[in-house]
Amino acid sequence: MKMAATAATAPMALSGIAAAIIDLDGTMLDTAPDFHAAVNRMRAELDLAPLPQQTIVDFVGKGSENLIRRVLGVDYPAAEVEQHFEAALDSYQRHYAVVNGSLATVYPGVVEGLQAMRKQGLRLACVTNKPLEFAVALLEKAGLRDYFEVVYGGDSFPKKKPDPMPLLAVCADFQLQPAQVLTIGDSSNDAQAARAAGCPVFNVPYGYNHGESIQNVDSDGIVTSLLVAAQNISY
Numbered sequence: 001m002k003m004a005a006t007a008a009t010a011p012m013a014l015s016g017i018a019a020a021i022i023d024l025d026g027t028m029l030d031t032a033p034d035f036h037a038a039v040n041r042m043r044a045e046l047d048l049a050p051l052p053q054q055t056i057v058d059f060v061g062k063g064s065e066n067l068i069r070r071v072l073g074v075d076y077p078a079a080e081v082e083q084h085f086e087a088a089l090d091s092y093q094r095h096y097a098v099v100n101g102s103l104a105t106v107y108p109g110v111v112e113g114l115q116a117m118r119k120q121g122l123r124l125a126c127v128t129n130k131p132l133e134f135a136v137a138l139l140e141k142a143g144l145r146d147y148f149e150v151v152y153g154g155d156s157f158p159k160k161k162p163d164p165m166p167l168l169a170v171c172a173d174f175q176l177q178p179a180q181v182l183t184i185g186d187s188s189n190d191a192q193a194a195r196a197a198g199c200p201v202f203n204v205p206y207g208y209n210h211g212e213s214i215q216n217v218d219s220d221g222i223v224t225s226l227l228v229a230a231q232n233i234s235y
Contacts, residue, residue, distance in 0.1 A: 011221030017233040023185035024128035026207025033103035038096035058211035063129040063154040101141035113226025114147045125170040129154035161189040164197035191217045
């Protein structure tokens with residue numbers, strides 16, 4: 001199967017696809033309000049001023065540890081970030097466990113896309129850099145958990161996206177070659193992990209991507225929804 005060398009504004013039709021690995025935050029659900037609430041509750045405990053939602057969103061995507069270090073970096077130099085890190089991470093996780101999913105919304109076309117993929121016979125996995133406990137709870141709250149045979153979080157393996165390790169684990173679980181397993185995500189993390197694993201990859205344009213343009217990400221195309229992704233793949 002041929003894969004594009006550079007990002008396209010429209011997806012190329014992909015054949016030979018037997019499974020899909022789908023990201024969570026920014027791909028299936030808009031969880032920015034959850035992050036915003038939990039981070040600012042943590043900052044209040046540390047006597048720090050609240051941050052705008054967009055600032056926090058730009059820090060999302062590389063796991064909770066990176067998020068908290070970036071958030072602390074707004075106020076502290078690098079050496080002091082580490083001094084406050086453990087307390088801040090603990091506070092954030094306590095608040096996020098309460099907030100998780102309560103303010104999030106499912107993006108348009110997600111349910112229809114998952115249904116279409118299932119109807120096509122695709123096996124589905126969710127791979128996210130969110131801690132697994134939070135990821136499963138969020139999927140259940142959104143009514144999406146039953147679509148996925150496998151769910152892996154950022155703490156499921158020694159390495160997380162953009163490392164290919166979680167994607168290769170799914171390929172092994174499904175006993176499929178990476179070229180048969182499409183990755184769908186909203187950021188360069190997903191695309192880089194897919195390229196390193198040898199998986200084809202679609203990006204969605206409405207997610208977070210660390211505040212950078214998705215047009216600059218190397219992928220096999222940009223799909224406006226998971227339903228459009230399903231319409232551009234076949235076995």
